[in-house]
Amino acid sequence: MVDVVDEYGAMAKPCSMHSIFANEYYVPFGSILRRNYNVGDLVEVDGIHEVIEKIVQIDIETFEERYGDYLNQEQLAREFYMSTGSITNWIKREKIKPDVTLPFGTRKIYLFSPDNVQKIRKDNNIAEHTDETIKKDFFDFLAERDYSLSYKMPFLLAVLDNMDGIGDAKIDDVLSDYIAFYEDRLEKGLPVDRANCPYNSDSLKNRKFIKQNMLANPFEKFERKRFMYYSKDLNVISMNHALFIKLDKADYEKIRHQMHEDLDRYYSNLR
Incomplete structure (x- = not known):
């Protein structure tokens, strides 16, 4: 079985056989099962010959798999019953630090892990709001x-x-x-x-x-x-x-x- 994937940007991840079978080594025209390729190896598929020029480790996790339970800036503000502006101000003053910062045009997206959310809550004595309260x-x-x-x-x-x-x-x-x-x-x-x-x-x-x-x-x-x-x-x-x-x-x-x-x-x- 052959897996051929064009190059993608940093955020866009291909839906490939390498991803499905969790093979982190992508080789153009390479077998999805083989993991012992070396640069310079010759690969032949249906009469087509390709020389392996590089082997690249790829990220097989989707954005949702990696950051699905993280809170963004707006969600963090709602979790704490605060305004988004207050959270932005805290980030600028480095009172709180996001776990992930992603460029988005001229802006940035900040993500906070569940553990960090709890730490921020504790450090700033922020009450927890639930259905009970x-x-x-x-x-x-x-x-x-x-x-x-x-x-x-x-x-x-x-x-x-x-x-x-x-x-x-x-x-x-x-x-x-x-x-x-x-x-x-x-x-x-x-x-x-x-x-x-x-x-x-x-x-x-x-x-x-x-x-x-x-x-x-x-x-x-x-x-x-x-x-x-x-x-x-x-x-x-x-x-x-x-x-x-x-x-x-x-x-x-x-x-x-x-x-x-x-x-x-x-x-x-x-x-």
């Missing part, structure tokens, strides 16, 4: 009351008002309620939000723009911490099931009460 994590997140703009509050209320019995809310319904909140303020002659908010009488009529903005912020803040997910195919925003099953009627009342209270305080401070 998700309810506490959620209420801790709300308790931060981190509102650079008003988005989180009407968004969360819209999700809760449209959520069904399995924790799903149709995104078009959420979007309608979200837009209606700001349109109501406009109709009453009240400020929509801070000066840097792009919502106005014209932009609020553009559902595509508002939807994109809503998914980028505030939905992404909830999604990053794994409290919510968005299914583009199903067109629904879903609450993480692990969180959904832990919330009861009193919890929902508490959330709604805080959101309305925070909205009143937020807009009072704008005057």
Whole structure:
């Protein structure tokens, strides 16, 4: 059996018989079973003669086999409930060191092994977030009351008002309620939000723009911490099931009460 493979780049690995049979020595026109070739040997296959000019050890592992359980920069940020910018800053300051650095055009991809992830967590006293801690994590997140703009509050209320019995809310319904909140303020002659908010009488009529903005912020803040997910195919925003099953009627009342209270305080401070 003959295995002939063209040359490939550093990242692209050929699917060859040498790979399948884990023979790390690739020789053009060579037998996949033979391992004792020497430079200068003559190989004949079907009347074709080739002289072995070099023997090269090749990487028979795929990228997935080697790095499948590593976390990239974005995944590490989500694992630690941090922003990607914070992880980038830590890398630049050499506070943390990736196990693998791969060039990707003008950028670099950083990969962290499972052992390194645990070391970083321990060295920086980063709490572990699991399905068991998700309810506490959620209420801790709300308790931060981190509102650079008003988005989180009407968004969360819209999700809760449209959520069904399995924790799903149709995104078009959420979007309608979200837009209606700001349109109501406009109709009453009240400020929509801070000066840097792009919502106005014209932009609020553009559902595509508002939807994109809503998914980028505030939905992404909830999604990053794994409290919510968005299914583009199903067109629904879903609450993480692990969180959904832990919330009861009193919890929902508490959330709604805080959101309305925070909205009143937020807009009072704008005057």
